[in-house]
Amino acid sequence: MIPFSPPRIDDLTVKAVEEALRSGWITTGPRTKEFERRLAAYCGVDKVIALNSWTNACELVLRWYGIGPGDEVIVPAYTYCATANIVMHVGAKPVMVDVLDDFTMDPDALRKAITPRTKCIIPVDIGGLPCRMQEIMRVAVETCHLFTPAVNLRVAGSNPQMRLGRALVLCDAAHSFGARIEGKPVGGQADITGFSFHAVKNLTTAEGGALAFNLPEPFDTAELYKYLNTMSLHGQSKDALAKTQPGAWRYDVEFPGWKCNMTDLQAAIGLVELDRYESETEPRRKAICERYMAAFSNDARFELPVLKDEHRETSYHLFMLRLAKATEEQRDAIITAIAEREVSVNVHFIPLPLLSYYKGQGYRMDDYPNAYRHYAREISLPVYYDLSDAQVDEVVGAVKAAVTQVLGA
Numbered sequence: 001m002i003p004f005s006p007p008r009i010d011d012l013t014v015k016a017v018e019e020a021l022r023s024g025w026i027t028t029g030p031r032t033k034e035f036e037r038r039l040a041a042y043c044g045v046d047k048v049i050a051l052n053s054w055t056n057a058c059e060l061v062l063r064w065y066g067i068g069p070g071d072e073v074i075v076p077a078y079t080y081c082a083t084a085n086i087v088m089h090v091g092a093k094p095v096m097v098d099v100l101d102d103f104t105m106d107p108d109a110l111r112k113a114i115t116p117r118t119k120c121i122i123p124v125d126i127g128g129l130p131c132r133m134q135e136i137m138r139v140a141v142e143t144c145h146l147f148t149p150a151v152n153l154r155v156a157g158s159n160p161q162m163r164l165g166r167a168l169v170l171c172d173a174a175h176s177f178g179a180r181i182e183g184k185p186v187g188g189q190a191d192i193t194g195f196s197f198h199a200v201k202n203l204t205t206a207e208g209g210a211l212a213f214n215l216p217e218p219f220d221t222a223e224l225y226k227y228l229n230t231m232s233l234h235g236q237s238k239d240a241l242a243k244t245q246p247g248a249w250r251y252d253v254e255f256p257g258w259k260c261n262m263t264d265l266q267a268a269i270g271l272v273e274l275d276r277y278e279s280e281t282e283p284r285r286k287a288i289c290e291r292y293m294a295a296f297s298n299d300a301r302f303e304l305p306v307l308k309d310e311h312r313e314t315s316y317h318l319f320m321l322r323l324a325k326a327t328e329e330q331r332d333a334i335i336t337a338i339a340e341r342e343v344s345v346n347v348h349f350i351p352l353p354l355l356s357y358y359k360g361q362g363y364r365m366d367d368y369p370n371a372y373r374h375y376a377r378e379i380s381l382p383v384y385y386d387l388s389d390a391q392v393d394e395v396v397g398a399v400k401a402a403v404t405q406v407l408g409a
């Protein structure tokens with residue numbers, strides 16, 4: 001059986017976690033701070049905060065920006081539910097837009113969806129391929145005349161909506177750590193970029209997430225880091241590490257915050273992952289994706305994903321193959337036939353309007369024809385460090401045989 005995406009856990013990972021366990025400090029501490037510094041250096045930004053998931057990290061961003069009932073947040077219809085769920089959590093309305101042929105948010109559809117209630121845009125780097133961030137940032141800037149900031153909002157002495165004067169662009173980079181736009185790592189393009197280090201992602205801490213800050217002047221990223229750190233720890237003025245200083249026991253609570261800090265056990269895994277990301281993880285994932293490209297490119301039954309173009313390069317997180325011609329039912333039958341050949345594949349993603357909850361909220365799949373057209377034909381193939389070339393060939397063989405079985409030769 002070839003699994004879909006097991007994490008790479010070896011002696012180095014185990015040793016790093018053991019050292020953290022034996023160090024006497026297991027919650028947020030020196031390893032988390034080191035992980036944050038190393039992530040910031042990698043992404044080329046001043047500050048990164050590491051938290052316990054993409055979901056909680058990005059939800060804090062929406063709360064920091066004062067987004068709530070009556071506000072709209074634009075998301076692609078084609079994404080994982082987390083992108084829209086955080087909008088529901090803060091009581092705002094997810095406004096869905098359709099995607100382009102590369103699965104990423106359509107900037108023209110985005111422009112049409114902006115209203116005076118739009119407070120945030122969350123494009124998604126699906127599979128690791130960066131969205132068209134330059135165009136999306138341009139839409140955010142060019143529609144600033146529609147932006148209507150909340151007047152009574154005060155966060156740490158100022159009003160972030162007044163300061164920015166436009167919709168916040170929060171990139172869902174849950175798949176795209178290490179991907180590049182114009183040669184630069186994802187993280188330094190959107191106002192704020194959210195990464196996920198969930199167990200199945202291309203860089204993992206078991207569970208975890210991080211935010212890279214890139215807000216324009218006059219935002220102070222050190223101040224923003226401090227505020228989000230406080231938000232992640234109940235609004236408490238001192239974290240556990242600061243309180244261990246002799247005599248530094250007293251703290252205050254400035255507001256009823258949340259609890260979503262990263263632990264040093266997670267950071268220990270992340271530091272090992274980061275150490276070998278560029279030298280081992282990314283080259284191996286890239287080689288696997290290129291092997292798939294070569295194997296499927298001469299077969300007209302398949303449509304290949306974009307891995308690279310003149311502006312962007314994927315993180316090689318997912319290999320999102322599409323069938324050139326197939327109905328959703330045929331695709332499902334092909335996946336069953338692949339599973340019968342002992343290979344695990346997946347579908348990324350079921351568009352939000354097909355999920356019971358969002359369907360119940362009145363979203364209609366017919367309004368996002370591209371999202372459906374891509375979803376119905378999509379099959380994600382295994383990509384992970386320990387997948388051998390022979391296994392890649394086995395996956396290819398299983399997929400082609402399954403397609404022949406279901407669609408005929």
Ligand SMILES: *Cc1c(COP(=O)(O)O)cnc(C)c1O
Binds near residue numbers: 054079195
């Ligand atoms: C995994 C994922 C998330 C959520 O990440 P967590 O760290 O599990 O909260 C968000 N968006 C997308 C597109 C994802 O694939």
